Each structure stands twice: as structure tokens, then as C-alpha cells.
Amino acid sequence: MTDRGLQGAxxxxxxxxxxxxxxxxxxxxxxxxRMDGVGVxxxxxxxxxxxxxxxxxxxxxxxxxxxxxGKTTLIRLAGAExxxxxxxxxxxEERLGGVDVFELRPRIGVCSAxxxxxxxxxxxxxxxxxxxxxxxxxxxxxxxxxxxxGRAEELLAALGVGHLADRPFGTLSEGERKRTxxxxxxxxxxxxLLLDEPAAGLDLGGREDLVARLSQLALDPDAPAMVLxxxxxxxxxxxxxxxxxxxxxxxxAQGLLDEVLTExxxxxxxxxxxxxxxxxxxxxxxxxx
Ligand SMILES: Nc1ncnc2c1ncn2[C@@H]1O[C@H](COP(=O)(O)OP(=O)(O)OP(=O)(O)O)[C@@H](O)[C@H]1O
Numbered sequence: 001m002t003d004r005g006l007q008g009a010x011x012x013x014x015x016x017x018x019x020x021x022x023x024x025x026x027x028x029x030x031x032x033x034r035m036d037g038v039g040v041x042x043x044x045x046x047x048x049x050x051x052x053x054x055x056x057x058x059x060x061x062x063x064x065x066x067x068x069x070g071k072t073t074l075i076r077l078a079g080a081e082x083x084x085x086x087x088x089x090x091x092x093e094e095r096l097g098g099v100d101v102f103e104l105r106p107r108i109g110v111c112s113a114x115x116x117x118x119x120x121x122x123x124x125x126x127x128x129x130x131x132x133x134x135x136x137x138x139x140x141x142x143x144x145x146x147x148x149x150g151r152a153e154e155l156l157a158a159l160g161v162g163h164l165a166d167r168p169f170g171t172l173s174e175g176e177r178k179r180t181x182x183x184x185x186x187x188x189x190x191x192x193l194l195l196d197e198p199a200a201g202l203d204l205g206g207r208e209d210l211v212a213r214l215s216q217l218a219l220d221p222d223a224p225a226m227v228l229x230x231x232x233x234x235x236x237x238x239x240x241x242x243x244x245x246x247x248x249x250x251x252x253a254q255g256l257l258d259e260v261l262t263e264x265x266x267x268x269x270x271x272x273x274x275x276x277x278x279x280x281x282x283x284x285x286x287x288x289x
Contacts (some may be wrong), residue, residue, distance in 0.1 A: 192227070
């Protein structure tokens, strides 16, 4: 694992180093994500600008920022769901724009509100998970391989929803749906797992349960590289190693979690005077005064 320090300090892109910015010159060996000078522009708005970011296989990143900061846009780039307007994005050693995204996407597990919306309510939970190995949503074959079905059931059990395998997805609670979708995202044994606000809409017990399960996953050396997007420091699972703080489409700070997650950086990110407490390996934030 590499200690890259704060954005602008040691984690500089090729342009800042004054090197050749030609995409082909970028060394992306062993990098799961590499962004250099990335911008996304829509309707004359900069959704992201000047983003340099590298993620290695054994790293678990949390991306924190207020509403509208650009977090989902960043995750969509990392999931090969969109291209940057400027700069270069390499995913799993392939350059976006120079690779067939349909070959890249199965190597990346995504759990987001958009995935949840695409699952029909009548779909059986086991099928929601197993169909990920065929890169479809919903049952489309009469029979799946027993190996695949067994893996889907194991993943559901590992996420604490094994008993719901025969239930229609639409009858699950929000927390049960989230856990089912994480099992689905893991089904194809991805090299990168992207989780966009997995704890949104969960009650306190559901959130704590999910944080504990994501912590187990983060601490598993065989788990894929992970990027988790959240608004809340309370949702950072123990075992996460790095953080990126985003505001107005730009990186406020990034690097090792312990170095980046400070009151100063958090206050700058959310535009408020925040106090940050650490209790064991969990974080808590609130406004001062
Ligand atoms: N097609 C578009 N045209 C113009 N602005 C857009 C477009 N798509 C997104 N935006 C804006 O870009 C900004 C970043 O959006 P994004 O969804 O990435 O933020 P986010 O950090 O995920 O926000 P949230 O926490 O509220 O989900 C928002 O202000 C959004 O309104």
C-alpha cells in the first residue's frame, strides 16, 4: 500500500509533474483506478475538475462530500459508465476510450440506487444475485449452473440475508435490498467494488449491521479494491484505508484515511465548522456551537 499523502502534496498527476501527459505514457501497472486531470462538464457546469486519483488493489477508499459534490459522477467514471470531458481515466489497466466498456464492466461490481431501480420487484432474490454472472438483471435462463447458484446463496448468507433467497426482491426492506445488491455486486468476483451510498435509507440498526459487514469485507485480503461513497463519517467501516474529500467537483484532500480525515479538512469539505471525534475505529462529526 502506498502512502500518497494529501492531494497536491505527493499524489500529483503527470501534468503537475511536468511529464508527458500522453495517456499511453502513464504507468498503470497494478493500479485499479488511475485518473489524471479528469474533468466532467455538462451544460457549462463542471461536475468534476482537475481530479488526479490512484487506487491500488489492496486499498479501500471512502469518498466523502456534501450533496452535489460530484461523488456519483466520480463513481460513474470508475464504473466505466461515462467518459471524462477532459483528462484520462484508466480502469484495471485499460484506458477509458481505448477499450470496449462491455468487456470492462463485468470486472467491476457496482451497488448504487440506479442498480436497485433496475431490479423488477417480482424478481426472486437468488436470481437477482446469480444473474450478475451473466451480466443481466433478472432471470433469463431456465437453469443456472449449480456452482453459480451455490455461490449466490453463499454470498447472500455472508451478508446475512441467506434466509431471503426465495423471496421476491420487492418484498424486502431497504436494508435487505442493499445487502442483496452488495451480494450481486460481488457475484462475478470483481476486481473493483463500487458502493454508492450503501447505507442511505437504513435505520440505525441496519446501518450498524451494514457497516460491520462492510468492515469484514474491507479486512478480507482476498476482497476486491473498494470505493464507498457516503455523506457521513459515521458510515466509514473499520478497515477502510484511504479517503477522498470532494467539494464542488474538486478534491479538497485525499490520501491515507487517518491523515486526511481531520476537522480542518472535513470543515472545508462541508463548508461548516465541524468537530470530529474518533471512538475506537469509528468516526463521529457534528457542528460546533
Ligand atoms: N447532466 C447534468 N447537467 C448539469 N448538471 C448536472 C448534470 N448531472 C449532474 N449535474 C450536477 O452535478 C453535480 C454533481 O452531481 P453528483 O450526482 O455527482 O453529486 P453527488 O456528490 O453524488 O451528490 P449527492 O450526494 O446529492 O448524491 C450536481 O450539482 C448535479 O446537479
